[in-house]
Amino acid sequence: MRALHFGAGNIGRGFIGLLLSNSGYKVTFSDVNETLVGHLQERGAYTVRLANETQDEFHVEGVSAILGKQIDVVADAVAEADLVTTAVGVNILKHIAEGIARGIERRIERGAQPLHVIACENAIGGSTQLKEHVYSHLSEAMQQRAEGLIAFPDAAVDRIVPLQHNEDPLEVTVEPFYEWVVDESQMLPGFHRIEGVHYVDHLEPYIERKLFTVNTGHCSAAYLGFIQGYSTIQEAMAHEDIVKQVEQIMNETGALLVKKYGFDSAEHERYIHKILDRFRNPYLTDEVTRVGRSPIRKLSSNDRLVRPAMQAFDLGLHPVYLPKAMAAAFLFRDEADQESMDIQAAVSREGIDKAITRYTSIPQEHPLHASIAAEYEQLKNQVHS
Numbered sequence: 001m002r003a004l005h006f007g008a009g010n011i012g013r014g015f016i017g018l019l020l021s022n023s024g025y026k027v028t029f030s031d032v033n034e035t036l037v038g039h040l041q042e043r044g045a046y047t048v049r050l051a052n053e054t055q056d057e058f059h060v061e062g063v064s065a066i067l068g069k070q071i072d073v074v075a076d077a078v079a080e081a082d083l084v085t086t087a088v089g090v091n092i093l094k095h096i097a098e099g100i101a102r103g104i105e106r107r108i109e110r111g112a113q114p115l116h117v118i119a120c121e122n123a124i125g126g127s128t129q130l131k132e133h134v135y136s137h138l139s140e141a142m143q144q145r146a147e148g149l150i151a152f153p154d155a156a157v158d159r160i161v162p163l164q165h166n167e168d169p170l171e172v173t174v175e176p177f178y179e180w181v182v183d184e185s186q187m188l189p190g191f192h193r194i195e196g197v198h199y200v201d202h203l204e205p206y207i208e209r210k211l212f213t214v215n216t217g218h219c220s221a222a223y224l225g226f227i228q229g230y231s232t233i234q235e236a237m238a239h240e241d242i243v244k245q246v247e248q249i250m251n252e253t254g255a256l257l258v259k260k261y262g263f264d265s266a267e268h269e270r271y272i273h274k275i276l277d278r279f280r281n282p283y284l285t286d287e288v289t290r291v292g293r294s295p296i297r298k299l300s301s302n303d304r305l306v307r308p309a310m311q312a313f314d315l316g317l318h319p320v321y322l323p324k325a326m327a328a329a330f331l332f333r334d335e336a337d338q339e340s341m342d343i344q345a346a347v348s349r350e351g352i353d354k355a356i357t358r359y360t361s362i363p364q365e366h367p368l369h370a371s372i373a374a375e376y377e378q379l380k381n382q383v384h385s
Ligand SMILES: NC(=O)C1=CN([C@@H]2O[C@H](COP(=O)(O)OP(=O)(O)OC[C@H]3O[C@@H](n4cnc5c(N)ncnc54)[C@H](O)[C@@H]3O)[C@@H](O)[C@H]2O)C=CC1
Pocket: 006, 007, 008, 009, 010, 011, 012, 030, 031, 032, 033, 036, 068, 087, 088, 089, 090, 092, 095, 096, 120, 121, 122, 157, 158, 159, 160, 161, 162
């Protein structure tokens, strides 16, 4: 069984590649980072280390790599694969779509077997988004032939994998916890199951629970930690005032999730506490700049902050901590993160009110808009210099 995985980065090597290899897939990585591809081609193996007391090691062997810029090579790999997965970042999906489309054409022309394409990104409907990008490169006739042969099941992925600072450029340190949930209702018969994946009929409760708890809480810790001048999540989470606020934020999304999906509230509370412990993992060093990265994406209407806040509001809940997290996101600044610099420029140019509407799509007359603006005014004088 052959798997082609796009993105040989932290999640690619430390999570998806590891599970695929453990399930008997021979993994080929496609990446645009030539150095990384070179190392993988040369060694064909790498180590995954768990961030726990015993630093458990796993050796992933028999892997290969191709350069993602070589569309023809990528298309051939897609044509030969039994499974395609991605962990490149949701905004990069459009850039890998052409290679996948050319590969689909080749495999259909050869009368090949069905193919599953699973996007493992932090986004709602990631694989569906990828399908749209891929289909934009296919003729209508080819799209029709692809239906029933090529499936794009949506997925939720959860494992904290920070930026790596290991001597060995291929080694990756990951937290012990992981969760990979795939929408089985979007799959075709005969799929070679991946060990460790949880297959469900309805993904929405799982992806929203994950995105609105782990990701909402994590980025909030980053933005609130940034204001206080902390450089890592572990440093920020050592301060009880930040922990309390992060917990309140997750309680607000929790109230929404319990109301919307009927989750057991005691169980959800345990889920929140486990996540707070994961954020505090003393065996990891996770930079605030990584966890806060891409604030435009994180402030967008379908993502971890605005979507739960709006849904909560519409269900008659009145979030107050979520607007604070959003206000903190508007203050996050990292010169290496273009999105954060664009937000800072927009706020200076047009003021916070217009910037809130621009990035969150929350109209000025909505009560949440005023809450974010009020929190921003409070927080802006507290940013550690
Ligand atoms: N790191 C984490 O803790 C988690 C990350 N995720 C999601 O996984 C995805 C990847 O995140 P990370 O692994 O942290 O990022 P990363 O930056 O470590 O890895 C992304 C990789 O994609 C490669 N890439 C970029 N453009 C490409 C292209 N056109 N073709 C092929 N490869 C390309 C990059 O060179 C890089 O190696 C993101 O969507 C993220 O939200 C999800 C859960 C946890």
